Amino acid sequence: MMQIYNSLTKKKEVFVPIEEGKARIYTCGPTVYSNAHVGNFSSFLMADLLVRYLKYKGYEVKWIMNITDVGHLTDDNELSDSGEDKLEAASKKENKTVWEIARYYEDLFMNDLKVLKFTPAFKYPRATEHVNEMIEMVKELENKGVVYETSDGVYFDISKFKDYGRLSGNSLEALQAGARVEVNEDKRSAFDFAVWKKLTGKNEAHIMKWESPWGTGFPGWHLECSAMSKKYLGETLDFHTGGEDNKFPHHESEIAQSETANGKKFVNYWMHKSRVVVNNEKMSKSLGNFFTVSDLVNKGFSADSIRFTFLSAHYRSKLNFTEEQLKESQKTIDKFNDFIQEILNTHAADKEAGIAQDIKAAREQFEKGMDDDLNMSVALASLYGLIKTVRKKLESGISKNEKDIVIDFMRSLNSIFEVFDFEPRKFKEFSAEEQKVINELIEKRNRYRAEKNWTEADRVRDELIKMGVNIADKK
Ligand SMILES: [Zn+2]
Incomplete structure (x- = not known):
């Protein structure tokens, strides 16, 4: 049995799939207006770990990660939807068309996924290619009477969704009392969020635009994920993952839209990656600690060490990312790989040394850790312990069959870690x-x-x- 900490209910829950033996997972992907940084990838790697571990356990996994290439406004996270479109801002700055910006950063992102050895998702749907589905969803929300039209858009009336605020732990009263929000005279509540934006005011010259029953415009950011997850995974998902920053207002709004439009529970298990700090400081461009994957690779760190650093820390613990840690991760990976070489190079003995039992115990402990909300420190401890035990036994010899058992075990774990190397090293020739x-x-x-x-x-x-x-x- 696998337990996952559900951010919605705030407790660990046994994973029960919607469909026996299958898992449907949706991850909020990148907004492609700039290079994704390691903090973004730490969140995506949590999803990769979940996907890979479920596959390891024999589940058939369908994983969707979207590409936000329109509609994410610069101050969407500050609860206002009057900001500039992130892609348009980048377009002006870099003197490229918005479409060029979107494809350019999408390509970089896809390349980083490869470098970091992500398991491929089933699909990476682009928001711009699913505007029809989004319009359909707005119509559905209109039928249900939860949205209203103003001069500059169509808004979701959050007072019509009683659970609004549950995920992020915000009550409506607390929200209204605490936040500074730009006043929009037409909106019933400052916290109502846009599902459709019209080409008026600041958005008059918005370049990416589509026809809709509410006039020419573009979709709201939150709506994209509700529409695309429904199209590819159905009305109820097993897992929805994202960064902690996505909880509010993004995920909160996804829940309101999807559950109202579909009349069903949206997500069974919400998972959020806690924030990453760099050298104990918040990651930011001005502090110069804003690393992309290629920044670190250019500095001489291996992509494997980045991957392993994020996988080996529990996703709910706050990670302080440092170069020192990347070096430590590399040392650990080297240790694992040295161990694999030792096994490959050792001459098989005639007698057995009880390795099968050792592996069985290590596997059980590994799975016990992973089944407990992907607790990587327990899982990895089993591996360190095993290496110690097997090394001791190597001195008096292990059999051919036992060598194979060890390698098979390491291979099965590598379906999760993807940092082990099984290629026998060539020895250097000396004169x-x-x-x-x-x-x-x-x-x-x-x-x-x-x-x-x-x-x-x-x-x-x-x-x-x-x-x-x-x-x-x-x-
Ligand atoms: Zn999303």
Whole structure:
């Protein structure tokens, strides 16, 4: 049984799929007006982890991640919908058309997904290609009497949805008392959100536009996810994931629209990735700690180390992202890969060493951790423990069959981590002269070790490593 912390009910719940053996997952994808940063990817990687673990458990997973290429206004998160379209703002700044901006950043995003070894989603639907579905949904909301038209758009009347605020823990009264919202005379409540924007006022020259029963205009940001999730996954989803920042008003509004239009529960399990800070500071361009994937790769960090850093921390704990941590992750990955090489290179013994039981125990512990709201620290501890146990047994030998069992186990875990390397490493060839030098250095090191002169012994070992010689001290 797998338990997931449901952000809506704020407790861990046993996962019961809508359809036996299947899982439908929707993830709010990027708004393609700039480069996605590592904070965005940490949230997408939480979804990747969920998808991969469900597949590991044998579920047939249908995963949808949308591309927001219209309608996300610059101050959508500040509860006003009077801001500028994010794509249009970028278009002016970069002197490209909005369409060029959208495709350019979408391509970069898709490339980053590949670099970070994401499992492919079923589809990455673009908002601009689903405007008809969105218009249909607005019509449905109109039939239900929850939206109203003003001079500049069509708005959802949140007083008509009693659960508005439940996900983010905001009561309507608290919202009204606390927030500064730009006054829009036509709106019944400052918190009513747009499902359709007309080409008037600030939006008069909006470039991406479509015909609708409410005049020419463009869809509201929240509406996109409600319409696209319905089209590809149906009226009720198993999981909906996103960043913590998406809870309000975005997800809150998705729930109001979808549940009113469809008359059904929208999402069974909501998952939110907690925010990432960099060097204990909020990520921002002005602080210079706003990293994209390619920034870090250009600095010499591997994409695997970025991937592993985010996967290995629990998604609900606040992650302080540092370069130090990327280095640590790389060391851990190297350790796993060294272990795999050791297994591959070890000569099989005739007798068995009880490895099958060790693997069984490690697998059970791994799954126990993952089944508990994807608790990666418990899951990884099982792996560290296993490596220690198997290494000890390697000294007196394990059988061919046991070697295979270990490798199979590591392969099955790699269907989740995607950072292990099973390609047998090629050994470097040395000339007779080089061999002589190497042997001398090894003897020298052994002498230092016998004298307990660890500093010198380590220095010699570093010299050997530089030559391409790795030394392991065993019984
Ligand atoms: Zn969304």
